[in-house]
Amino acid sequence: MSILNRNEEKSLRFYIGDVSGNDPFYGDPKAYVTINSLFFPDILSESARAAEGKRLNPAVISDIPRLLSFFEGLFSAFGKTQLQKEYNVFRVERAADFELCRRFGETISMTSTSTAGFLDSYRDRRGIALMRFRLPEGSHCINAAETLDFYAKPEEAEILLPPFMGLEITEVPMSDKEKRITDSDGISPKISVIAAATGLKEHKKSACTDISACPAGIRVYKALNRGNIPDPTDVREFSDWKNNFRTEIYSMLKSYT
Numbered sequence: 001m002s003i004l005n006r007n008e009e010k011s012l013r014f015y016i017g018d019v020s021g022n023d024p025f026y027g028d029p030k031a032y033v034t035i036n037s038l039f040f041p042d043i044l045s046e047s048a049r050a051a052e053g054k055r056l057n058p059a060v061i062s063d064i065p066r067l068l069s070f071f072e073g074l075f076s077a078f079g080k081t082q083l084q085k086e087y088n089v090f091r092v093e094r095a096a097d098f099e100l101c102r103r104f105g106e107t108i109s110m111t112s113t114s115t116a117g118f119l120d121s122y123r124d125r126r127g128i129a130l131m132r133f134r135l136p137e138g139s140h141c142i143n144a145a146e147t148l149d150f151y152a153k154p155e156e157a158e159i160l161l162p163p164f165m166g167l168e169i170t171e172v173p174m175s176d177k178e179k180r181i182t183d184s185d186g187i188s189p190k191i192s193v194i195a196a197a198t199g200l201k202e203h204k205k206s207a208c209t210d211i212s213a214c215p216a217g218i219r220v221y222k223a224l225n226r227g228n229i230p231d232p233t234d235v236r237e238f239s240d241w242k243n244n245f246r247t248e249i250y251s252m253l254k255s256y257t
Contacts, residue, residue: 002147002148002149003080003081003147004077004080004147004148005076007069007072007073007076008073008074008076008077008080009073009077009148010026010073011070011071011072011073011074011077012073012074012077012142012144012147012148012160013148013152014026014031014070015031015032015035015070015074015110015160016032016112016144016152016153016158016160017029017030017031017032017152017153018152018153019031024057024059025057025059025060025062025063025066028057028059030054030055030057031057031060032110032112033049033054033055033056033057034056034057034060034061034221035060035070035109035110036109036110037049037056037109038060038061038109038242038245038246039108039109039110039163039242039246039249040097040100040108040109040242041100041239041242041243042235042239043220043224043230043235043238043239044096045096045097046220046221046224047224048094048096048097048125048126050224050225050227051126052124052125052126052184055225056221056224056225057221058218058221058222061213061214061217061218061221062213062218064211064212064213068211068252071249071252072252074110075162075252075253075255075256075257076256077142077147078140078141078142078162078253078256078257079140079256079257081140081141081142081143081147082137082138082139082140082141083135083136083137083138083139083141083143083159084137085137086134086135086136086137087115087133087134087135087141087159088115088132088133088134088135089113089114089115089132089133089135089159090113090114090115090116090117090118090119090130090131090132090133091111091112091113091114091118091130091131091133092118092119092123092125092128092129092130092131092181092189093128093129093130093131094125094126094127094128094129095127095128095129095189095190095191096127098129098131098191098193101131101167101169101195102169102193105166105167105168105169105201106163106164106165106166106167106201107161107162107163107164107165107167108163109163110160110161110162110163111160111161111163111165112156112158112160112161113131113133113158113159113160113161114156114157114158114159115157115159116155116156116157118130118178118181119156121156123181123182123183123184124184125183125184126183126184126185127183127187127190128181128182128183128187128189128190129189129190129191129192129193130174130178130181130189130191130192130193131192131193131195132172132192132193132194132195133161133167133194133195133196133197134194134195134196134197135159135161135197136197139165139197139199140162140200140257141159141160141161141162141197142159142160143158143159144156144158144159144160145157145158161197162200162253162257163249163250163253164200164201164203164250164253165197165198165199165200165201166197166198166199166200166201167195167196167197167198168195168196168198169193169194169195169196170193170194170195170196171191171192171193172192172193172194173192174188174189174191174192178192200253200254200257203247203250203254204247211241211244211245211248214237214238214241216233216234216235216237216238216241217234217237217238217241217242219231219234220234220235220238
């Protein structure tokens with residue numbers, strides 16, 4: 001029997017792409033692409049995803065109370081789940097996203113990892129880094145197969161990491177086999193690392209400010225989806241909104257874990 005309540009399970013299933021129906025938000029099996037980009041500064045992440053042919057979903061930020069309700073469910077699920085043993089898990093990461101992880105010493109967004117090695121399904125990006133995560137017993141990470149009564153993607157053997165999780169990163173040599181792992185352009189990984197998790201990293205907590213709608217962000221998404229360059233004023237406004245959003249989201253996660 002699942003330890004999660006209805007909203008927690010709905011949020012987790014939605015995030016991992018186990019969806020049904022045609023709702024523009026809860027029916028999007030790849031909404032995590034847009035959701036994760038909210039945690040990255042400026043619009044570098046959004047631009048990279050759009051360049052890879054991935055769609056940015058305006059519905060994600062069109063209803064902020066709905067978005068916050070999703071995060072409440074997911075973060076509450078993180079609070080209820082702790083790993084029962086130490087895990088070594090794997091991820092094929094965007095090289096640009098990895099550089100931010102290394103710069104800040106933490107997971108930037110929710111981070112999907114696998115106990116089954118470096119998955120081919122995560123090689124659909126330009127420029128990759130190989131990351132092995134060492135997760136100590138007791139970490140607030142979600143083992144999808146153990147947490148859900150029915151896990152729709154058992155081949156992914158997913159352990160989901162929260163954002164803002166501290167990492168101690170060490171570069172390691174790549175084996176010949178790892179060098180044969182290629183990105184969407186057929187290029188070998190730029191780097192291979194071990195990332196040891198150290199628990200939620202301390203950030204300045206917000207004063208529970210109201211996160212209002214951001215029409216500028218929707219215009220940025222629509223421009224990138226069309227292959228256009230967004231208006232610089234919209235980019236600045238959306239980037240500022242994301243900074244406030246991340247601060248508030250950190251406080252929410254901290255309250256549950």
